[in-house]
Amino acid sequence: MKKKIIAVCSAKGGVGKSVLAVNLAVALSKKKFKTTAIDASFQFGNLHVIMDLHPMFTIHDAVEQINELDENLIFSYLSPHDSGVYVLPAPSKPEYADLISYDSLNKISNLLLSNSDYLVVDTPPGLTEHNLNFIEKADHILIVTDLEMTSLKNTKSMISVFNALGLGEKIKIIVNRSTMKSLIKAKNVPQILGEESLLYIPNDFKLVSKSINIGIPFVIHYRRSDISKSIFNIADLISED
Ligand SMILES: Nc1ncnc2c1ncn2[C@@H]1O[C@H](COP(=O)(O)OP(=O)(O)OP(=O)(O)O)[C@@H](O)[C@H]1O
Numbered sequence: 001m002k003k004k005i006i007a008v009c010s011a012k013g014g015v016g017k018s019v020l021a022v023n024l025a026v027a028l029s030k031k032k033f034k035t036t037a038i039d040a041s042f043q044f045g046n047l048h049v050i051m052d053l054h055p056m057f058t059i060h061d062a063v064e065q066i067n068e069l070d071e072n073l074i075f076s077y078l079s080p081h082d083s084g085v086y087v088l089p090a091p092s093k094p095e096y097a098d099l100i101s102y103d104s105l106n107k108i109s110n111l112l113l114s115n116s117d118y119l120v121v122d123t124p125p126g127l128t129e130h131n132l133n134f135i136e137k138a139d140h141i142l143i144v145t146d147l148e149m150t151s152l153k154n155t156k157s158m159i160s161v162f163n164a165l166g167l168g169e170k171i172k173i174i175v176n177r178s179t180m181k182s183l184i185k186a187k188n189v190p191q192i193l194g195e196e197s198l199l200y201i202p203n204d205f206k207l208v209s210k211s212i213n214i215g216i217p218f219v220i221h222y223r224r225s226d227i228s229k230s231i232f233n234i235a236d237l238i239s240e241d
């Protein structure tokens with residue numbers, strides 16, 4: 001099986017990237033894939049919070065040892081989660097984000113990939129240099145949007161950029177909170193974005209916020225909820241590709 005990078009990105013912040021990245025990583029792990037998640041939200045990463053991990057090390061420590069890093073050593077910087085997912089957490093301080101160079105990130109992601117079936121990358125919003133690095137290497141680019149007009153407008157611009165970069169084939173557009181009460185309905189989104197095949201994650205604020213607050217991804221104990229089914233559906237689509 002080819003090892004695969006999944007970049008979870010969005011044009012606007014707060015649309016649900018981290019929730020998707022965590023639950024998708026756990027879903028892939030439940031499907032018996034060796035899955036590693038990188039928290040590439042280097043300034044304000046929160047994957048470890050959503051997964052209730054208390055990391056000993058972060059990517060900052062790995063970068064400090066970049067010349068010594070090999071396939072075995074990188075493993076010691078990862079935080080194991082009960083689900084089987086390994087997480088490389090974001091730095092503990094926002095100012096460390098600037099110390100992560102393009103070359104060290106390349107080395108780290110290649111080493112992580114050599115030990116994983118899937119590398120799920122949670123990114124901060126927008127088209128930053130680091131994000132583009134992951135996006136260009138990714139096998140699957142998940143663009144997350146919600147039903148707000150501003151998100152949809154920015155998502156449309158992001159899709160155009162990726163198409164211009166020749167990445168169109170790798171894109172999957174995910175409409176999060178698709179059942180939310182809103183002036184714009186999920187059924188209007190294909191026309192607004194000019195895209196036919198979209199994936200949908202329903203709105204479930206109660207379950208999502210509870211799961212974030214207790215630090216247990218909802219796909220673990222609420223496998224049969226509609227929101228978990230939508231995440232497993234995305235995991236199936238990706239792993240059948
Ligand atoms: N499907 C959903 N149903 C209900 N609420 C949701 C759903 N997905 C996300 N949320 C809510 O949206 C909030 C933001 O989610 P999340 O942190 O995953 O966004 P993000 O895109 O990673 O944000 P940032 O751009 O800051 O990294 C969550 O705290 C949660 O309350």
Ligand SMILES: [Mg+2]
Nearest residue numbers: 017018041123
């Ligand atoms: Mg996030």
